[in-house]
Amino acid sequence: MxxxxxxxxxxxxxxxxxxxxxxxxxxxxxxxxxxxxxxxxxxxxxxxxxxxxxxxxxxxxxxxxxxxxxxxxxxxxxxxxxxxxxxxxxxxxxxxxxxxxxxxxxxxxxxxxxxxxxxxxxxxxxxxxxxxxxxxxxxxxxxxxxxxxxxSQFIYYDKTKLTADDVKSWDTLTSKGVLGTNFAVPYNVYPIFFSAGTTLYGENGEKLGDMSVDSDKGVNAMKWFAEQKNNKGVMNTDNTLNQLKSGKVSAIIDGPWSSTSVKEVLGDKMAVAPYPTINIGGEEKQMQAFLxxxxxxxxxxxxxxxxxxxxxxxxxxxxxxxxxxxxxxxxxxxxxxxxxxxxxxxxxxxxxxxxxxxxxxTLMPKLAQMSIFWDKATPLINGAYTGQIKEADYKAQLGTFAKDINK
The missing domain is CATH 3.40.190.10 (Periplasmic binding protein-like II)
Known part of the structure; x- marks a missing residue:
């Protein structure tokens, strides 16, 4: 990526x-x-x-x-x-x-x-x-x-601290280790909305106005972001490699473009895995990435x-x-x-x-409105994570977001 x-x-x-x-x-x-x-x-x-x-x-x-x-x-x-x-x-x-x-x-x-x-x-x-x-x-x-x-992004992890089975589930991964990512980067975390069952510009990412993010499923995604703030196994950081090098995290979300850098940090301890499953809306779902x-x-x-x-x-x-x-x-x-x-x-x-x-x-949509999407998704997700957006306001904020990115 x-x-x-x-x-x-x-x-x-x-x-x-x-x-x-x-x-x-x-x-x-x-x-x-x-x-x-x-x-x-x-x-x-x-x-x-x-x-x-x-x-x-x-x-x-x-x-x-x-x-x-x-x-x-x-x-x-x-x-x-x-x-x-x-x-x-x-x-x-x-x-x-x-x-x-x-x-x-x-x-x-x-x-x-x-x-x-x-x-x-x-x-x-x-x-x-x-x-x-x-x-x-x-x-x-x-x-x-x-x-x-x-x-696509995936999981890099230190195999001396986590096993292949540990990283299959978000709950297990973050209970046995610490995962580093950045909730202010929607490329990393917006696909949680896909895992929750919402769409972005339709099923093929080409239909303006066709989305279901302002729904109960979208609210479930916002709740998931908020839950991670108090998850001791999750670190919100803008420099995951430094945290990996210091040993403060044992896994990160990144892509093949960072393989050389991660290898320099972990050496033979480096292992990779697809995204884990996550519990969202009371159901176990596959965590998704943008493709x-x-x-x-x-x-x-x-x-x-x-x-x-x-x-x-x-x-x-x-x-x-x-x-x-x-x-x-x-x-x-x-x-x-x-x-x-x-x-x-x-x-x-x-x-x-x-x-x-x-x-x-999920494929990255091809519409020109994606430039607006990135700008609007950042405060939405980060607001849920930090608590700046309260649960009672999730539905309204999602509605505003959907309106803004469909112009």
Whole structure:
């Protein structure tokens, strides 16, 4: 979730034909069939700086198999997390093919910055990637990018202080150890509302006005936040790593982007696990996280639309995802790549794959209103946790919150 935190090589899927698409920003796709050819222009690929070396390798293989497409790999110093902001400055000057977090796709599609993915590539991606990963790159029934990485938080813990069984339940975890998190960061804790049974912008996160947070289920989530204030096994902190290093906490909520830092603190004592179950509203429920999917999109202003589409498909193929896993530790979305022996040998990667399943996580909504959501969710949750919002006011505050984030 490094990407969301900042904001917040099988070729089976490749046909020999390219795709002919309009570049006018109409967000429509067409498959030109076997007669379609790329026009010989260089396709500019924007990738995060630290991943450029891995992409150089992937692109070299792509160019060997696709002599008609020339690719220039460019390090995007601004990062994928700023794709929506950066492309808006001048779409024609931005990358023809670029990385983007899935939650930015809806706004980019609405503004015509990206083209719909050609059906043959979209259909192949649906067949080859996890269910939530493919759902993430769809908006209003159309596919606007191709997935390649799953990002979710999970539990890191000190296995000399807690056992694998201890961390399966929130009650057991926080009675035998101390968990550190930050209740002022809604990315960490808002999904408790999902565990309680509420929705955010509908079942698919795309329908403005469709939510059930201002309900008894939402009140149950607020009560759960309030209960944690007096839970001696929970520490509210803005620096979980320091608390882990000092030994004041034995477990933290974080993601794969922090694995190196946590390993430096715990060494061989480091262990990982999916989120535990929690007791909410008198029932034992699976604690959920937000799921983020990194994807590859095609700029609607790219001169060579066919070449750009072909490249996007290649960059998200099984083998390309395995290169990114081995070089960068990125968790693949491709289901065959997830079964790879090296991937299965990584407890951390397997944990993220588990967390990316329905029931363990909910996709980050793609609506532009999410920028308002983050601002409004922080005082709501923190207010319940600190007691600044009283139980008698929960329903009213939830109603105000729902109204504010639906504008």
């Amino acid at each position: 490094k990407t969301w935190k900042k904001a917040l090589l099988s070729t089976a899927i490749l046909g020999t034909a390219a795709v002919a698409l309009t570049a006018c920003g109409s967000s429509k796709s067409s498959d030109g069939g076997s007669k379609a050819k790329t026009d010989g222009k260089t396709v500019r690929l924007y990738v995060d700086t630290e991943q450029k070396k891995a992409y150089d390798e992937i692109v070299a293989n792509f160019e060997k198999e696709n002599k008609d497409v020339k690719v220039e790999v460019k390090a995007n110093n601004s990062g994928a997390s700023n794709a929506k902001t950066d492309i808006a400055k001048d779409p024609a000057k931005y990358g023809d093919v670029f990385q983007v977090p899935h939650d930015q796709l809806g706004d980019m599609a609405e503004k015509g910055y990206i083209n719909e993915i050609a059906p043959k590539y979209a259909d192949a991606s649906k067949a080859e990637n996890s269910e939530l990963a493919f759902n993430a790159v769809n908006y209003k029934g159309k596919t606007y990018a191709l997935p390649y990485e799953e990002q 983020g999917i990194k994807s590859i999109a095609v700029n609607a202003k790219a001169p060579d639309q066919a070449g750009a589409q072909k490249l996007a498909a290649y960059l998200t193929s099984e083998a390309a995802q395995l290169v990114l896993f081995k070089d960068q530790g990125l968790v693949p979305t491709n289901t065959k790549a997830q079964e790879n022996a090296d991937v299965q040998a990584s407890d951390l990667t397997k944990t993220v794959i588990t967390m990316a399943q329905p029931g363990y996580s």
